[in-house]
Amino acid sequence: MECDYLLEMKNISKNYSGNQVLKDVELKVKPGEIHCLVGENGAGKSTLMNILFGMGVIHNTGGFEGEVYFEGEKVDVKSPKEAMQLGIGMVHQEFMLIPEFTITENIKLNREILKDNLVSRALGEKLKTVDFKRMNKDARKALDTLEINIDEWIKVAGLPVGHMQFIEIAREIDKQNVKLLVFDEPTAVLAESEAKNLLTAMKKIANSGIAILFITHRLDEVISIADNVTILRDGVRVCNKRAEETDVGELAELMVGRKIDIQNKQASKNISQEIILDIKNLYVDMPGERVKGIDLQIRKGEIFGIGGLAGQGKIGLANGIMGLYPSKGEVLYNGEELNLNDTKNTLKKGFAFVSENRKNVGLILDESIELNMIFTALNIKEQFLINLGLFKLKNFTKIKKYSMKRIKELDIRCTSSRQHVGRLSGGNQQKVCIARALTQEPDVLFVSEPTRGIDIGAKKLVLDLLLKLNEELGMTIIMTSSELAEVRSIADRIAIISEGKLAGILKPSDTNKKFGLLMSGIPLNKIMEEEA
Structure with missing residues (x-):
């Protein structure tokens, strides 16, 4: 049967225990089309995809209303296996x-x-053996399509998260019967250069006739790659637009229902010349993000940005100082030498860390939001406890009150403070990670990729919170991010890391050219010479 649309989702509605999360949503995708689906966390994107893939969370909670058509035929997908058999893949x-x-x-x-x-x-x-030669050949072909230069025979363990994302994508495009690929925030973990490679690869995939449903919070990517874009807000389809007929500003306003303006509020701030963190010849053995002898001084009360391409060492800096990977060198905190490779001691000294790897480092997925928020402070500083002499009990009233305050401040979309973190969306999980770090009331806060996987409205909330902590509490914040524009919007100074070393330190107001050249490995002194 001939049909203009590969996928049609008509009048899709879904509620959980009386909470309406989708209402009469429509989505249509043509063969070979790149269709972007955007919306804030909690807008209903994940629920819509769960319906498309027949996830148990949908069928175990009463199903959904509406109809789904694939290649012109009405389908009732009961499991991800059935979705894959139809030709639907997901990254x-x-x-x-x-x-x-x-x-x-x-x-x-x-x-x-x-x-x-x-x-x-x-x-x-049944006694046949695996043909690794042919499998390696297929894997190589998929990796080459994505323009990722990494050997197919190495183990995944220890690879940077950016490489892992490409492997996820390579697995899907290697499948023979794929007709529709859903990309769920694929560039959230990628540096700018990697993201460009991926977008190029997506265009190649679409040109081969495979439709792509692209979920992203990076609105500039929507404009650069999409044919059509559907915007969801509060479970309702706001509109569907041709990408060429809109712009980033309009999409942002449609997503959140208000204008979003992230701008530098630090321009006139007076920074102390007192050095709070003096890093000397630091080496960190973090696979894929090794630091190879960095000297750096962080001033008390500043927001210090760290940028650079993936795999160049920017992520390794915070992970090494916090003791998550073997490190050597000298780090002075307020003039006193910090014991490297001792995470507990570093936390006790007044440091906190929001990791870029929220699943494995930042959260306890099977525990509640409130326990995740207070866990480190409970164990390191013995906060939120009632002292009964020989015994100490958790102060559940205080824990509840505190967690509800943070949930409101960070706009964490949840059913209650006792909801398991593993059931939250990625963006809301990230907010819990930030709340957990803030509970420790640190003097120095390391944040790695704090807005990864968070929509534009939530990004503003997080960045404004970092500014508030810095301005009102004098907290020193060291922010590592692949989103250079965001770092420049709040940082006082920005260090660019290249090949594991410090390429240079720039002001947020420095030109895009300077940032680009430093990230490409050209030394700052050479850039200055050319400008002179």
Whole structure:
């Protein structure tokens, strides 16, 4: 049956226990089209995709209203397996990789290619062996499509998150029957150069006839790559637009229902010359983000930005100082040497850390929001406890009051403070990570990729919060981010890391050219010479 649309979702509605999360939503995607789906966290994007993939969370809670058509035929997808059989693939925001498997093994998982051997020819097909040569060839082809230069036979364990994202995508495009690919925030973990490579690869995939449903919070990407864009807000489709007929400003306003303006509020701030953190010849052995001898001085009360391309060491700096990866060198905190490779001691000294890896480092997924918020402060500083002499009990009243305050401040979309963190959207999980760090009332706050996977409205909220902590409490904030524009919007100074070393320190007002040249590895002194 011929049909103009590959996918049609008509009048989709869904509620959870009386809470309407989708109402009469429509979505139409043509073959070979790149269709962007945008909206704030909690707008209903994840629920819509759960319906498309037949996830248990939908069917175990009463199903949904509306109709789904694929290639012109009405379908009732009951499981992700059925979705894959139809030709629907998905690249998840959170990784689904097995660390101890090679890249090839992850790409070909459950689709292994087998070959005959002497035993199988005699005793039957069940004794065939894996044809690694052919599997490696297929994996290489998928990786080359994405223009990622990494050997297919190495293990996933220890790779940077950017590489892991490409492997997730390579696994989907390797499948033979794929007709529709859903990309859920695929560029959220990628540096700018990697994101450009991915967008180029997505265009190649679409040109081959495969439709792409692209969920992203990076609105500039929407304008650069999309054919059409659908905007959701509070479970309702606000509108569908041709990407060429709109712009970033309009999309942002449609998403959040108000104008969003992130701008530098620090321009006139007087920074103390007192050095709070003096880093000397720091080395960090973090796979994919190694630091190779950095000297850096952080002033008390400033917001210090750290930028650079993926794999160049920018992520390794905070992870090394916080003791999450082996490090050596000298770090002076208020003139006193910090014990490296001792996370507990560093936390006790007055540091806090929001990791770029919220799933494995930042959160306890099977526990409540409120426990996640107070966990570190409870164990390191013994806060939120009632002292009964020989015994200490959790002060649940205080925990509840505190968590509700943070939920309101950070606009965490949840059912209650006791909801398990693992059931939150990625953006809301990130907010819990930030709340957890703030509970420790640190003097120095390291934040790595604080707005990763968060919509534009929530980004403003998080960045404004960092500014408030800095201005009102005098907190020193060291922010590492792949979103250079965001770093420049709030930082006082920005260090660019290249090849594990400090390439230079710039002001937020410095030219895009300076930032770009430093990130490409050209030394600051050479840039200054050319400008002179």
